[in-house]
Amino acid sequence: MIKNDMTPHQYQVKFLESGVERTSYTDDRRYYERLVAQHGHLDALEIETLILTAAQQSRLDQIKEASIDAHDASLYVKYGTTETEDSGFFESENLEAYRKAMVEPHIRAQRKAAEASGVKLNGIRYSGDPSNRQAMQEAIMAANDSGSESFSMWKDSDGGYHNGHLLSDVRDALRKVGDRRSVLIALEALYVSQVADDQIDIHELDWTTEYD
Numbered sequence: 001m002i003k004n005d006m007t008p009h010q011y012q013v014k015f016l017e018s019g020v021e022r023t024s025y026t027d028d029r030r031y032y033e034r035l036v037a038q039h040g041h042l043d044a045l046e047i048e049t050l051i052l053t054a055a056q057q058s059r060l061d062q063i064k065e066a067s068i069d070a071h072d073a074s075l076y077v078k079y080g081t082t083e084t085e086d087s088g089f090f091e092s093e094n095l096e097a098y099r100k101a102m103v104e105p106h107i108r109a110q111r112k113a114a115e116a117s118g119v120k121l122n123g124i125r126y127s128g129d130p131s132n133r134q135a136m137q138e139a140i141m142a143a144n145d146s147g148s149e150s151f152s153m154w155k156d157s158d159g160g161y162h163n164g165h166l167l168s169d170v171r172d173a174l175r176k177v178g179d180r181r182s183v184l185i186a187l188e189a190l191y192v193s194q195v196a197d198d199q200i201d202i203h204e205l206d207w208t209t210e211y212d
Contacts (some may be wrong), residue, residue, distance in 0.1 A: 001050070001074035001077060002073040002074040002077055003070055004069070004070045006060070006063065006064045008050055008052055008077075008200040009025035009026055009027055009050055010027045010029075010049065010050060011027065011047050011050055012024075012047070012050045013025065013029070013032045013045070013046070013047050013049055014045070014046040015032065015036055015042055015043065015046070016042065017042055018174055019021055019086055019112065019113070020105050020106055021105040021108070021109075025074075026195075029047050032047065032089060032202045033047075038063075043177065044082075044133070046161065056077050059076055059080065060073075060087075063076055066087070066088065067088070068084070068089070069085050071083070072084050072087055076089045077186050078098075079094050079097050079098045081094035081095050081098065083095070083129065096196060099197075102192070103192060103195045103202060104192050104194055106202055107188055107191050107192050107195065107205070110205060110207065111184050111185065111187070111207065112129075114184055114207035115127040115128045115134065118132070118177055119173060119176045119177055119212070121172060121176060122169060124169070124173075126158055126170075126173040126177055127157035128176070128180060133174070133177060133178075136173070136174045136177075139170060140167065140170055140174065143170075149166065149167050150165060150167055151166075152164065152178045153165070167207045180209050180212070183209045184207060187207065187209075191205050193201060
């Protein structure tokens with residue numbers, strides 16, 4: 001965020017790396033445009049001009065003459081603390097926000113992967129990913145509009161086809177998908193706090209729910 005000369009980078013860059021959101025700061029947007037274009041596991045590139053908030057600019061003004069490196073300067077401007085305890089700008093209560101920000105993208109990616117597996121109802125799987133939730137909602141609306149109580153043909157999330165699939169089953173499945181998603185989001189919030197506090201290993205998170 002902040003360079004060695006205590007000035008902000010020009011751009012904020014966001015992209016996905018194998019589903020995990022990454023945030024970087026740069027003056028060279030073309031580097032990231034080429035990087036994402038050349039690597040298949042990178043996508044969803046977003047580049048925007050970095051504009052500091054009034055509070056961030058105030059914190060930057062405070063440290064312009066300080067003897068701290070760009071890493072600590074960036075943390076102080078963004079979170080109100082340095083990572084170095086003897087910097088003169090260390091605020092332990094603000095360090096938690098930084099620690100959470102470091103682990104949250106990885107945990108959110110795990111939650112989304114767990115969410116995508118969806119639920120099973122009467123032996124049929126319904127994926128919980130956003131596109132399938134939208135498709136189920138649209139199918140329910142279409143059936144409601146036509147007054148139908150079943151679908152002449154339903155394709156499940158494992159690629160199987162079902163004749164005369166009941167509308168009530170799809171409604172129940174969508175409700176179950178939503179309930180499961182709510183539980184997973186609550187787990188995500190819990191795990192972000194626990195991993196940031198070193199209470200649990202980020203690679204050993206349990207995403208099972210009562211709706212599995």
